[in-house]
Amino acid sequence: MRSTSQNGLRLVWIYPDLLSTYGDQGNVLVVERRARQRGLEVSRLDVRSDQQIPTSGDIYLIGGGEDRPQRLAAERLIRDGGLNRAVSNGAIVFSVCAGYQILGHEFVNDLGQRQQGLGLLDVVSTRGEGARCVGDVLADIDERLGLPPLTGFENHQGVTHLGPTARPFARVRFGNGNGTGDGFEGAYSDTVFGTYMHGPVMARNPHIADHLLKLALDVNALPPVNDQWYEALRNERIAAATQPA
Amino acid sequence: MAGNSEPLSPRAKLAVTAGRAAAAVSKAAGRGSGSVIGGKVALRLDPDLLGRLAQHLDVILVSATNGKTTTTRLIAEALRAAGPVVSNALGANMPAGITSALAGGSDARYGVIEVDEKYLAGVARDTEPKAIALLNLSRDQLDRAAETRMLAEKWREGLTGSKAVVIANADDPLIVWAASSSPNVVWVAAGQEWKDDAWSCPSCGGVLQRPGDDWVCGECGFRRPVPSWALNGDYVLDPHGAAWPIQLQLPGRANKANAATSAAVAATFGVPPQVALERMYSVQAVAGRYDVVTYQERQLRLLLAKNPAGWLETFSLIDPPPTPVILSVNARGADGTDTSWLWDVDYTRLAGHPICVIGDRKLDLAVRLEVAGLDFRVCADADEAVRISPPGRIEVIANYTAFQDLRRHVGN
Ligand SMILES: [Zn+2]
Numbered sequence: 001m002r003s004t005s006q007n008g009l010r011l012v013w014i015y016p017d018l019l020s021t022y023g024d025q026g027n028v029l030v031v032e033r034r035a036r037q038r039g040l041e042v043s044r045l046d047v048r049s050d051q052q053i054p055t056s057g058d059i060y061l062i063g064g065g066e067d068r069p070q071r072l073a074a075e076r077l078i079r080d081g082g083l084n085r086a087v088s089n090g091a092i093v094f095s096v097c098a099g100y101q102i103l104g105h106e107f108v109n110d111l112g113q114r115q116q117g118l119g120l121l122d123v124v125s126t127r128g129e130g131a132r133c134v135g136d137v138l139a140d141i142d143e144r145l146g147l148p149p150l151t152g153f154e155n156h157q158g159v160t161h162l163g164p165t166a167r168p169f170a171r172v173r174f175g176n177g178n179g180t181g182d183g184f185e186g187a188y189s190d191t192v193f194g195t196y197m198h199g200p201v202m203a204r205n206p207h208i209a210d211h212l213l214k215l216a217l218d219v220n221a222l223p224p225v226n227d228q229w230y231e232a233l234r235n236e237r238i239a240a241a242t243q244p245a
Numbered sequence: 246m247a248g249n250s251e252p253l254s255p256r257a258k259l260a261v262t263a264g265r266a267a268a269a270v271s272k273a274a275g276r277g278s279g280s281v282i283g284g285k286v287a288l289r290l291d292p293d294l295l296g297r298l299a300q301h302l303d304v305i306l307v308s309a310t311n312g313k314t315t316t317t318r319l320i321a322e323a324l325r326a327a328g329p330v331v332s333n334a335l336g337a338n339m340p341a342g343i344t345s346a347l348a349g350g351s352d353a354r355y356g357v358i359e360v361d362e363k364y365l366a367g368v369a370r371d372t373e374p375k376a377i378a379l380l381n382l383s384r385d386q387l388d389r390a391a392e393t394r395m396l397a398e399k400w401r402e403g404l405t406g407s408k409a410v411v412i413a414n415a416d417d418p419l420i421v422w423a424a425s426s427s428p429n430v431v432w433v434a435a436g437q438e439w440k441d442d443a444w445s446c447p448s449c450g451g452v453l454q455r456p457g458d459d460w461v462c463g464e465c466g467f468r469r470p471v472p473s474w475a476l477n478g479d480y481v482l483d484p485h486g487a488a489w490p491i492q493l494q495l496p497g498r499a500n501k502a503n504a505a506t507s508a509a510v511a512a513t514f515g516v517p518p519q520v521a522l523e524r525m526y527s528v529q530a531v532a533g534r535y536d537v538v539t540y541q542e543r544q545l546r547l548l549l550a551k552n553p554a555g556w557l558e559t560f561s562l563i564d565p566p567p568t569p570v571i572l573s574v575n576a577r578g579a580d581g582t583d584t585s586w587l588w589d590v591d592y593t594r595l596a597g598h599p600i601c602v603i604g605d606r607k608l609d610l611a612v613r614l615e616v617a618g619l620d621f622r623v624c625a626d627a628d629e630a631v632r633i634s635p636p637g638r639i640e641v642i643a644n645y646t647a648f649q650d651l652r653r654h655v656g657n
Contacts, residue, residue, distance in 0.1 A: 017444035017452055021384060023585030026616070033616045048444070050452040050463070066392040072450045135582070153583050198585045203612050229615050229623075233608040 008041030009216060012057035014083070014099070015049045018073045022155070024063030024096045026200030031059060031209045037225045038213070049073060053082030058216040059092045062099030064156075064198060067110030070098040074115055077102065087120055092191040092215050094208075096201065097156055100186065100194030101125040104160065120192045122163035128179050132157050136241035137175030137197060139185045142167055147211060149173075150185065151204045151237045152197025160196075162187050169195055174241040191215060204237055206230045257298070260291035261348045268345060280333075284341030287348060295340055298347040299372035302331070302356035305510060306372070306409075308365045308400075309380030311555045313338070315495065315531045316380060316503040317359040322528055323511035323521035328354035336532050339364055340371075355514070362396055366403025374409045378510050380435065380503065382419040383442045383554040384589070386581035393442050397423040412509045414502075415472040418460055422447035425470070433509050434458070434475035435502040438561065439554035441589065476505040481518055483508075489518040494529050497562030533652045537638075540655040541631050544638045545571075547657065549648045551580070553589040559642055566597030569634040571627070573604035573647035580645050584609045592617045598640075601630035604647045627654055 013020075013028045028044060035042045047053055049072065053060075060083060065073065077083055087093060093103065101107035104123035109115040117125075132155070139150040150170045159179040162168060169186030170177065177185025177196060186195035193212075195201055202209045210222055268283025287294055305324070307317045314336045321332040331350020333343050338359040347356055360368045362382070369377060379400070384393055400423035404411060413424035415432040419442065424430050436458075437443075443460075446453055451464030461468035473484040479501065480488040491504045504525050511521035530536040534549045548563070550556040563570065576582050584606050592614055600621040602610040607623055614621045624630040631639065643651055651657075 016441075020441065020589075022583075023588035026585070026588030026613075029588065029616050033618070048452055066394065068394065068450065069445060072445070153585065155583055198583065200585055200588050203588070203609075203616070229608065229611040233612050236608050 008043055009035050009059070009213075010054075010057045011042060011044045012054060012060045013044065013046045014053065014060055014062045015073050015076070016046050017048045018069035019063045019065035019099055021066055021069070022064040022097065022198050024061075024099075024198060024200050027063070027094065027096070027202040027209070028061050030200070030202035030206060031061070031212060034206060034209050034225060035213055038223050040213075040217075049076045053077070053080050053086070055082050055086045055089060055091075057086055057091055059094065059212050060086060062093070062095040062102070064097030064099060066098075070102065070107075071109040071111070071115060073098070074102045074107075074109075074117055077118055078116065084118055084120065087192060090191065092212050093120065093193065094212060095192075095194045096198065097158070097196055100196065101158055101160065103192060103194055105163075107158070121187050121189060121194050122166040123160050123187050123194065124163070125158050125160045128157050128159045133176040133179055133196070135175060136237055137172060137177065137185065138238055138241040139170035139172040139175070139177060141170045142188070145211060147205075147207045149238065150197065150201075151199070151234055151241060152195070152201050153199045154196050155198060156196050158196070160187070160194075165189055169193060199237075203230070204234055254297070257291050257294055260287040260294050261298075263287060264345060264348055280335070280337045280345040281339075281342045284337075284343070284345030284348075288341055288344055295344045295347070295368070296371040296373075298344065299356060302347070302350075302353060303514065304356045304358060304372045304374040305376045305378065306358050306360050306365065306369060306374045307378045307380070308360045308362055310362065310383045310385050310552060311558065312380050312499055312503045313359045315500060315528075315534070316378060316507055317357055318528050318531050319503055319507035319525045320378065320510050321355075321357040322524045323507055323516055324355045324357060324514060326511075326516045326520050326524055327514055330355045330357055332357040333359055334532075340368060343368060366399055369403055369407055369409070374407075376510055376513055377404070377407070377409045377411050378506055379411060379413040379420050379424055380506060381414055381417045381437060381439075381554065382423070383439050383552060384586065385552040393419065394445075394447055397447055400424075401426045410513050412506060412513070414506070415470050416458065416460075418443040418453060418467075418469075419447055421470060422467070430470075431474065431509055431513065432470045432472040433506050434472035435506050436476055436498065438498070439557050441553070474505060474509040476502050481505045481508050481522065483512070483518050487518075489522055491522055492526050494526065495531070495535055497558060499558040499562075533648070533657055536657055538655045538657045541628070542636050543631055543634060545631070545641050545655060546638060547648065547651060547655075548640060548642045549645070550642050551644050553586055556590040556642070557594075560591075560594040563640040563642075564638055567599065568637075569599040569601070569639050570595055571601045571603060571630045571634070571639060571641045572610055573602070573627070573641070573643035573651060574607070574610055575605040575644060575647040575650070577605070577646045580647075587613045592619060595619060599634065601634065603627055603630050604643065627651060
């Protein structure tokens, strides 16, 4: 376990100036809220793209964004190097959409060029030829993670292929996910996670936030919190995904 | 000024007549005002009709993410001091609706036209406006619309070479980027509470520094232009430094900003600020927005907020606690089907208000408010929410289709 307990839990929200366009900062808010509800001390650090990424964070979150900001974010993250160092120290990273693509080996940028990513996930992203993937998604999360079904909202053109060392985060029942036609949604390996799900995804899947907290704290269980509204929202959205209008 | 120098061609006249007939049929069939269908019929018969109708007018275009309907009304009221005005006052802001509105104003001198952001460049090309007012640009309906910065880029390309005077908000970097390709810009310091879409330089992608009201890109030097007009509290400062009081029936800072821009527009047509601002006072509610409706012995103020910037401006104008607040959110086609934007709204601003949530997506709101640490009630519908609120003023904030539902339900 890392030195979480002495300094409280350190959440790092990466590049709100570039990658905070689709409400994904909700993931930070949910993780922060659920940590505090368990009596944990939490510090949240928002790092703009002209600032250095600290290497001492426990959980790093990256959101979705538009095509040009995505390119700029990838350039600045590679130049900075801090996120890769943090991960090699065992930090947890949870990324969404454009942020997910950046964590891979490469993606296609706004200029139509293949651009290098951080290589923290064994995935390669391209731009899909078909229609944009938009709508509610229902998927089963990889059984090794022991989490209930994933509900989310997708809105992307990207297609992400998994390499041998990345596991699919989930397998879709309804929706597109990675857009590769094999039913995979997202990817993970060890402490690094990527997904196409907005919503934001933690608001519909608070168990993912709890999973990250357990990893950060190196515990198997957390005290329960009142999930009444999360559960009601989950049920509604799962029904919506399975009975599209 | 415009004169009726060139009468409409027989074909254009036929198109106008056919459009009116289609509108009347649509209206009789209970499908709204019929202005859009009428405009579509007319444009099909004469694709150049919009341009032909505009030839006879001094055209003023108004576009923005938020406040364009209200500002169109304010400008129209101000310009009536100088001559008859035709306007798409009900917010039908795409080419068909605009054509239909202009076809109804054959004796007008000014055409004050609200334009949907995506159509601005095209409508500006077709109508050769004398003035274009640009208020703000921010994220809106992201699963349908173009990216915000791309929109600014399209405006910029579309406005290059336009002969119009562009009246633009110096405090919104995306607006400045869009407007600064025009040779003739009047900058208005109209303010901007929402900043999250403009931390990244629209020109080079550098991080914008924002000390106080100023902003500048540390990388390329793109910066806030020096404004000639400014909103200063309850006053408009004109280019000579004179301060003119703003008195509106419409609430909130954002509407004062709209009034400041409208005064600058009116001045380019020779209407002095004092006259323009006095006329703006007559505007009470715009397409039901800001209307106060008595319902079940409560006074419901109906507030429309469609995107994070709009919600932020709305929070700043509501009565303080303990005034109850009802929030209603839908995610139907016209709203955008993604509700993620709720997480870009800082709901902690509602702390202390009793809060009820309703609408198709009340459960999204419930989780959002739970995570914000607020107390709230989830209600089945507007009636229940009103019933459990004490008598007196209730602030009702709703997004687009939720707002329309409410207006119908409370008989407004
Ligand atoms: Zn710059």
